[in-house]
Amino acid sequence: MPSMRQSYTEMRRKGSMSGSVLVSTFVGLLINQAKNSKSAQGLVGLRNLGNTCFMNSILQCLSNTHNLRDYCLHNSHRRDLNNNSRTNTALMEEFAKLIQTIWSSSSSEAVSPSEFKTQIQRYAPRFVGYNQQDAQEFLRFLLDGLHNEVNRVTVRPRGTVEDFDHLPDEEKGKKMWSKYLEREDSKIVDLFVGQLKSSLTCSHCGFCSTVFDPFWDLSLPIAKKGYGEVSLMDCMRLFTKEDVLDGDEKPTCYRCKARRRCTKKFTIQKFPKILVLHLKRFSEARRTSKLSTFVNFPMKDLDLREFASENSINAVYNLYAVSNHSGTTMGGHYTAYCRNPSSGEWYTFNDSRVTPMSSSQVRSSDAYVLFYELASSSRIHSSSSSSSSSSPSPLSFSRMVGRPMAL
Numbered sequence: 001m002p003s004m005r006q007s008y009t010e011m012r013r014k015g016s017m018s019g020s021v022l023v024s025t026f027v028g029l030l031i032n033q034a035k036n037s038k039s040a041q042g043l044v045g046l047r048n049l050g051n052t053c054f055m056n057s058i059l060q061c062l063s064n065t066h067n068l069r070d071y072c073l074h075n076s077h078r079r080d081l082n083n084n085s086r087t088n089t090a091l092m093e094e095f096a097k098l099i100q101t102i103w104s105s106s107s108s109e110a111v112s113p114s115e116f117k118t119q120i121q122r123y124a125p126r127f128v129g130y131n132q133q134d135a136q137e138f139l140r141f142l143l144d145g146l147h148n149e150v151n152r153v154t155v156r157p158r159g160t161v162e163d164f165d166h167l168p169d170e171e172k173g174k175k176m177w178s179k180y181l182e183r184e185d186s187k188i189v190d191l192f193v194g195q196l197k198s199s200l201t202c203s204h205c206g207f208c209s210t211v212f213d214p215f216w217d218l219s220l221p222i223a224k225k226g227y228g229e230v231s232l233m234d235c236m237r238l239f240t241k242e243d244v245l246d247g248d249e250k251p252t253c254y255r256c257k258a259r260r261r262c263t264k265k266f267t268i269q270k271f272p273k274i275l276v277l278h279l280k281r282f283s284e285a286r287r288t289s290k291l292s293t294f295v296n297f298p299m300k301d302l303d304l305r306e307f308a309s310e311n312s313i314n315a316v317y318n319l320y321a322v323s324n325h326s327g328t329t330m331g332g333h334y335t336a337y338c339r340n341p342s343s344g345e346w347y348t349f350n351d352s353r354v355t356p357m358s359s360s361q362v363r364s365s366d367a368y369v370l371f372y373e374l375a376s377s378s379r380i381h382s383s384s385s386s387s388s389s390s391s392p393s394p395l396s397f398s399r400m401v402g403r404p405m406a407l
């Protein structure tokens with residue numbers, strides 16, 4: 001099969017149809033072909049360039065994020081790059097090129113991500129060299145870098161201090177999200193960013209204040225229950241558990257005008273389409289120890305409604321990819337388990353090797369970063385809501401930068 005780019009130029013030369021129609025038609029054919037052929041597309045390994053398994057693991061998880069994959073295959077990122085007339089477009093270009101190579105390759109030979117690596121190093125110099133890195137930190141840098149290049153906002157408005165405190169929480173959340181989108185608005189935000197609500201309640205007068213913050217992933221502490229396994233829900237409950245702020249941490253209550261003992265609690269105000277859950281296996285200060293606790297997570301129907309700020313919100317997720325870390329902090333290795341978006345089958349991506357696996361093997365004590373997709377936005381249901389994919393999400397909120405956590 002010829003590469004996408006060649007076919008695209010060829011069709012353009014001959015064709016009278018507009019380029020974008022041709023591209024989507026061609027990609028439609030490509031995807032259908034992949035679906036129908038016995039050997040599914042996207043099963044291409046990535047060469048290890050010297051301790052780059054952390055990068056390969058994350059790249060394979062993103063390659064199997066079908067919305068992001070299609071954004072690259074349909075060349076939609078081009079439109080966003082052009083609209084912004086930016087000087088820095090190389091990271092997104094190289095990322096899309098890599099995804100296109102993975103999904104149009106007719107051979108099963110591993111691909112070298114070296115050009116992509118050069119670009120991510122330009123964006124985040126900390127990934128220069130050949131040290132083993134943290135896959136979750138890498139994911140954050142990568143998504144941030146891609147977002148900056150395809151941000152639909154070219155001129156960020158000056159930060160204005162607006163007071164939404166008089167509004168009911170739901171309204172306030174929406175206003176804050178709109179304010180966020182005025183600055184940060186991209187395909188990456190459409191997919192990965194959600195909104196957290198933190199509520200502080202004064203133990204003296206009962207006054208409650210709320211703060212809304214966007215999140216790109218959730219870092220979950222691993223619940224400890226003596227010996228044996230814990231569930232992902234245990235970790236979610238620990239993450240959202242009511243915390244007491246006392247002693248030096250006491251915030252100032254707006255109503256009491258004094259520092260008071262307060263309780264703080266997280267709820268999820270807006271659930272993202274793609275929910276990335278990071279299991280905090282490594283100690284924070286220095287990566288000196290690793291928890292290898294088996295965290296039992298559901299493959300289907302992860303129901304997070306009990307963590308929602310509002311009732312009757314859609315918050316059921318299905319797993320489609322896992323970044324695994326095996327070994328210790330001293331010497332470890334990353335792999336990825338991904339569900340092929342076309343065939344629905346699971347595969348192990350171990351650098352250049354790709355092998356089929358049983359879905360019963362996906363859950364292990366190596367699981368480190370989990371990728372879940374909101375059930376309503378999954379492929380099965382996407383045909384009914386596909387028109388919304390090109391426009392920004394109608395749900396809207398934003399973040400207050402540097403706002404003190406005071407009542």
Ligand SMILES: [Zn+2]
Binds near residue numbers: 254260
């Ligand atoms: Zn008070």
